[in-house]
Structures are given as structure tokens and as C-alpha cells.
Amino acid sequence: MSKTIVLIAKNIKRLREVKKLSQKEICAGSGVPQGQYSRIENGKVEPSVSTLEKLAKVFEVSIAEFFKSSDVNDLLNLPLLEKIKMIDKLGKEEKQALFKMIDIAIVNKRMKDNLQNLIDQ
Amino acid sequence: MSKTIVLIAKNIKRLREVKKLSQKEICAGSGVPQGQYSRIENGKVEPSVSTLEKLAKVFEVSIAEFFKSSDVNDLLNLPLLEKIKMIDKLGKEEKQALFKMIDIAIVNKRMKDNLQNLIDQ
DNA sequence: AATGTATATGCATTTTAATATATATTTGCA
DNA sequence: TGCAAATATATATTAAAATGCATATACATT
Structure with a gap:
């Protein structure tokens, strides 16, 4: 039982529960047969990308x-962790300043990427 | 040719180029045969989750x-939930400006609807 | 307990990716 | 240009998901 399949299974089940929908409804909307959907939610199969797309x-x-994993242990393996820990130790003002800079960086990067895509097309 | 396959293909190719590695090297490290890897990079197949995992x-x-897509058109077509998440990541000023614009749009729409109602009567 | 609804499982068939292998084609460079 | 490495393609085989369908099991409601 692969870790990733279980992760997908959990995420899909959680999403369905958040929406308070039955498997039947999900299947009607996606075209995925109920039997197969059940197997996916229980990590019995490795869903294909096209199924995930639906x-x-x-x-x-x-x-x-x-x-996406919400498991702390998975996050532990990220190289970012050390940095996050260090940020956490900073004072309130430093933290806020840092976060603002991160936000600006993200927005700028996204804008740059988008511009590049437009140029490439 | 599904949109998602092409997206995966582009992302994988980009990642390999960023790392300046040959297909051979990627395949040695992942266990995915070179032929199959080539097909993936060219969007000829829908890679399985376990292949993506490797x-x-x-x-x-x-x-x-x-x-993940950095394409403007895809960002525009993101489901509402995703858009909300992205808005959430914006800086304070950007968020406020956005909300103001949304408010104005709503007010405008309401005014238009009301006018239409008056006309219809 | 009985009934209806939701979910899980079983099974045969079809479809498609994965694989091994070989080979063709492209690309970079001396 | 010509060679070598990198990448793409061809084919046959294997493995696994998707599907349709039937049915079993769990779950709730009266």
C-alpha cells in the first residue's frame, strides 16, 4: 500500500465529506463508476491521472x-524546515517584515512567470 | 491530448532542465526506463501515480x-476555492484593493438588476 | 426487526501504461 | 561534415486500472 495512494485516498474522502456529498453524487458528476470510486477512497487502486482530473x-x-499532505512527518523531510524554524525564532516585527517580503516575492514571481508565458506564446 | 498530461510533461521537462540532467541520469535515479520517460516528457502517455512518485x-x-500551472489562462480558470486560497496569500494592500473592487462590482450588478426590474414592470 | 440507502467487494472484460529491447532520429561538437 | 551522445520511436509482452454488472455488507430511520 503506497504512501501516495493513501494520501490521495484520504484527501479525496475528506473533500467529499467537506462537501457533504454521497459517493453516488460524486460519481454522477464525474462519470467515475461508484465501485471504482469506493476503491479509490479506500486506497485499493492507484487512480489514473485522467480519473483524478474528473x-x-x-x-x-x-x-x-x-x-498535499498535512502530515508533520512529511514536512519534516523538507529542506525548508530549518529555515521555517529559524523564522519562528525571530521577533514579531522581524517576522512581519519577512512575511511581507515573502508575499511581495511571490506576487512578483507569479507576475514574471505569467509575463514570460505570454512572451513564449 | 489532455491538458493535464501536457502540464505534467512541461513541468517534468522544466525540472530536469533546471537540474541540468540528462534523461539517462533521471532514469538511472528513478528506475523509469528512458523510452518511457521520453514519452512522458512529450505528453505521449499518462504517467501513473507510482511513476510520478519515482x-x-x-x-x-x-x-x-x-x-502546478503558471499559465495565466489556467489561473483564471482555477476553481473558486483555489482562487480564494490564492487571494488569501496576497499582501494586505492587495487584498484590500481586491475586496474593494469586488464590492464595487457587486453594487454595480445590484443596481443593474434593479434597473432591469423597473424596466420589466 | 425491517426497509431503504450508502458503501464495499467480486468478477470478467477492455483498455492502457510499464517494460524490455532494438532502432531510428535529433542534437551538439570537434 | 562526421562522430557520439541524447532523445524519440517501434513492437511485443506484461501488469494494472477502468468498466459494467451483480451482490454483499454496513448504516441509518421508522
């Missing part, structure tokens, strides 16, 4: 959402 | 990375 549509999320 | 490992990223 499900992402009814859940109104990006497929990336299915792969 | 690749994510050598690229040192989360699988979610493969599904």
Missing part, C-alpha cells in the same frame, strides 16, 4: 490538492 | 509540483 473537477480543486 | 523523488519535489 474528480478534481467535481470537487472544484486542482489535482495538486490530492497530493 | 520522478518526484529524483527531482526532490512533491508530486503536487507536477500539476
Whole structure:
């Protein structure tokens, strides 16, 4: 039982529960047969990308959402962790200043990426 | 040719180029045969989750990375929930400006609707 | 307990990715 | 240009998901 399949399974089940929908409804909206959907929610199969695509549509999320982990242990392996820990030790003002800079960086990066894409097309 | 496959293909190719590695090297590190890897980079196949898992490992990223788009059109088409999440990441000023614009839009719409009602009567 | 609804499982068939292998094609460079 | 490495493609085989369908099991409501 792969870690990733379990992760996908949990995320999909959680999303369905958040929306308070039955499997039947998800299946009607996505075209995925109920039997197969059940197997996916229970991590019995490795759903294909096209299946995930259909499900992402009814859940109104990006497929990336299915792969996001909220498990601390997974985050522990990220190289970023050390940095985050250090940020956490900073004072209130330093932290706020840092976060603002991060935000600006993100926005700028996204704008740059988008511009680049437009140029490339 | 599904949009998602192309997205995955582009992301994987980009990641490899960033790392300046050959397909051969990626394949040695991941266990994915070179032929198959080539097909993936060219959007000829829909890679399975377990294949993506292997690749994510050598690229040192989360699988979610493969599904992220920096295309403006895709950002515009993101499901509402995703958009809200992105808004949430914006800086204070950007957020306030955005909310003001949304308010104005709503007010305008309401005025238009009311006018229409008066006309219809 | 009985009934209806939701979810899980079983099974045969179809479809498609993964693989191994070989080979063709492109690309970079001396 | 010509060679070598990198990348793309071809084919046959294997493995696993998708599907349709049937049915079993769990869950709730009266």
C-alpha cells in the first residue's frame, strides 16, 4: 500500500465529506463508476491521472490538492524546515517584515512567470 | 491530448532542465526506463501515480509540483476555492484593493438588476 | 426487526501504461 | 561534415486500472 495512494485516498474522502456529498453524487458528476470510486477512497487502486482530473473537477480543486499532505512527518523531510524554524525564532516585527517580503516575492514571481508565458506564446 | 498530461510533461521537462540532467541520469535515479520517460516528457502517455512518485523523488519535489500551472489562462480558470486560497496569500494592500473592487462590482450588478426590474414592470 | 440507502467487494472484460529491447532520429561538437 | 551522445520511436509482452454488472455488507430511520 503506497504512501501516495493513501494520501490521495484520504484527501479525496475528506473533500467529499467537506462537501457533504454521497459517493453516488460524486460519481454522477464525474462519470467515475461508484465501485471504482469506493476503491479509490479506500486506497485499493492507484487512480489514473485522467480519473483524478474528473474528480478534481467535481470537487472544484486542482489535482495538486490530492497530493498535499498535512502530515508533520512529511514536512519534516523538507529542506525548508530549518529555515521555517529559524523564522519562528525571530521577533514579531522581524517576522512581519519577512512575511511581507515573502508575499511581495511571490506576487512578483507569479507576475514574471505569467509575463514570460505570454512572451513564449 | 489532455491538458493535464501536457502540464505534467512541461513541468517534468522544466525540472530536469533546471537540474541540468540528462534523461539517462533521471532514469538511472528513478528506475523509469528512458523510452518511457521520453514519452512522458512529450505528453505521449499518462504517467501513473507510482511513476510520478519515482520522478518526484529524483527531482526532490512533491508530486503536487507536477500539476502546478503558471499559465495565466489556467489561473483564471482555477476553481473558486483555489482562487480564494490564492487571494488569501496576497499582501494586505492587495487584498484590500481586491475586496474593494469586488464590492464595487457587486453594487454595480445590484443596481443593474434593479434597473432591469423597473424596466420589466 | 425491517426497509431503504450508502458503501464495499467480486468478477470478467477492455483498455492502457510499464517494460524490455532494438532502432531510428535529433542534437551538439570537434 | 562526421562522430557520439541524447532523445524519440517501434513492437511485443506484461501488469494494472477502468468498466459494467451483480451482490454483499454496513448504516441509518421508522
